[in-house]
Amino acid sequence: MISELNRLIEVVEADLSDDLDIGALAASFGTTEYHLRRMFASLVGMPLSEYVRRRRMTVAAADVIAGDPLLQVAVRFGYGSAEAFGRAFRAVHGAAPIEVRTNGGPLRSQPQLTLRLTVHGATSMDTRIVDRPAFRLVGHAARVPLIHRSANPHIQAHVASLPAHEHARLTALGNTDPHGLLQISADVDSDYTEGSTLTYLHGVARDAATTTPEGLDVIEVPAGTWAVFRASGPYPAALQETYAASASEWFPSNPWLLRPGPSIVAILDRAEDFRSATTELWLPIVRQRDDV
Numbered sequence: 236m237i238s239e240l241n242r243l244i245e246v247v248e249a250d251l252s253d254d255l256d257i258g259a260l261a262a263s264f265g266t267t268e269y270h271l272r273r274m275f276a277s278l279v280g281m282p283l284s285e286y287v288r289r290r291r292m293t294v295a296a297a298d299v300i301a302g303d304p305l306l307q308v309a310v311r312f313g314y315g316s317a318e319a320f321g322r323a324f325r326a327v328h329g330a331a332p333i334e335v336r337t338n339g340g341p342l343r344s345q346p347q348l349t350l351r352l353t354v355h356g357a358t359s360m361d362t363r364i365v366d367r368p369a370f371r372l373v374g375h376a377a378r379v380p381l382i383h384r385s386a387n388p389h390i391q392a393h394v395a396s397l398p399a400h401e402h403a404r405l406t407a408l409g410n411t412d413p414h415g416l417l418q419i420s421a422d423v424d425s426d427y428t429e430g431s432t433l434t435y436l437h438g439v440a441r442d443a444a445t446t447t448p449e450g451l452d453v454i455e456v457p458a459g460t461w462a463v464f465r466a467s468g469p470y471p472a473a474l475q476e477t478y479a480a481s482a483s484e485w486f487p488s489n490p491w492l493l494r495p496g497p498s499i500v501a502i503l504d505r506a507e508d509f510r511s512a513t514t515e516l517w518l519p520i521v522r523q524r525d526d527v
Contacts, residue, residue: 237350237487239264240275243283244348251291252313257283266523270492272425277482279348282426289345292327296342299324299332308332360477360485361465364520369458370411372419372497374438375401376452381423381431386471390418394437408448409439413463413501413517421454421497436497454497462491462520465503470512474500477516491520 246260258268275283291312298308309320324332328343335342375397379389406416417439424431436454447453462485466477486493496519505512 239266239271240278240350243271243275244350247287247290248347251287251294252311254313255287267492267494269425269495270486273427273493274482274486276427277479278350282424282428284426285428286345286348288323289327290347292324293342293344293346295320295324296328296335296344299336300339302336305332360480362485363463364491365412365461365463365517367412367456367458367461369443370456371441371443371447372417372421372436372438372454372456372499373408373441373447373451374405374417374419374436376434376436376438376454378432379435381427381429381433383427383429384475387435390435393435397437405437405439408441410445411440411442413440413499413515415439415501415503418500418502419454419497420499423498440499456497459494459496460491460520460522462518464516464518465513466516467513468511470505470509470514474512474514474516477514481516481518490523492523494519494521 242264243260246255257271261268261271264271272283275286279286281289295308295312298311299305305317305320309315309317312320314320314323321332324330324335327345328335328341330338330341375393377389377393379387379393382389402416409415409417416437419436419438421434421436423433434454436452438451441447443455462481464477464481464485466473498519499517501515501517503513503515
């Protein structure tokens with residue numbers, strides 16, 4: 236995956252004015268657009284779209300300072316108007332093009348990335364591969380912003396708004412794996428952009444053949460394969476570290492790709508104050524040779 240991402244970066248650099256067909260590029264690399272975008276965001280720490288925008292504005296700054304007409308610069312870097320270009324320029328550099336032209340700055344440059352493989356894996360990851368028939372996730376859903384690090388206060392507020400007896404009722408409704416009360420993230424932005432909205436479902440898994448009580452939200456999950464990662468330690472830090480390691484260590488070392496679908500966290504055991512826990516992270520996957 237490191238080599239594929241570096242090839243992607245080379246294609247981006249070859250023509251920063253071009254709107255890339257990421258799907259076609261991914262297919263030519265022997266992977267999928269979904270997996271490529273998610274691995275880029277996980278390993279680089281920013282969405283592919285944001286990296287392209289920063290690189291465009293970094294290179295465009297030289298043309299702005301050189302005195303090229305702003306509309307020509309805008310078109311050169313894929314923008315239909317000087318106004319749209321100006322907004323993107325200010326978002327990256329913190330100043331309008333005319334200010335930078337007059338003062339020579341300020342500039343916030345994005346260097347070209349080169350990804351290198353570093354040695355990980357001294358500690359084995361507790362992982363299993365599970366084939367599951369279709370099932371459904373039922374519970375209470377809310378649209379919340381994506382937050383990469385630390386606990387998500389919007390999710391915490393959503394869960395806290397549910398009465399205690401509702402948690403018990405949901406737990407009793409679960410009748411299939413993954414068991415217990417689940418933390419479910421669905422409809423996540425393919426670039427994994429921080430601040431983008433996702434569907435968070437506080438609920439349980441039920442067999443596809445069983446009916447769902449009224450008043451609950453439902454996510455239908457098709458049959459497929461899942462990678463299940465177990466993590467134990469400080470919560471949520473150990474879980475977040477496992478999620479990061481799945482991208483940096485496990486996926487580059489195994490013939491599996493992420494596929495679209497919800498990610499699921501099952502709490503197997505936890506301390507009374509929830510400062511530590513044992514969790515399972517369920518990610519939907521497909522064998523690479525079967526998908527490309």
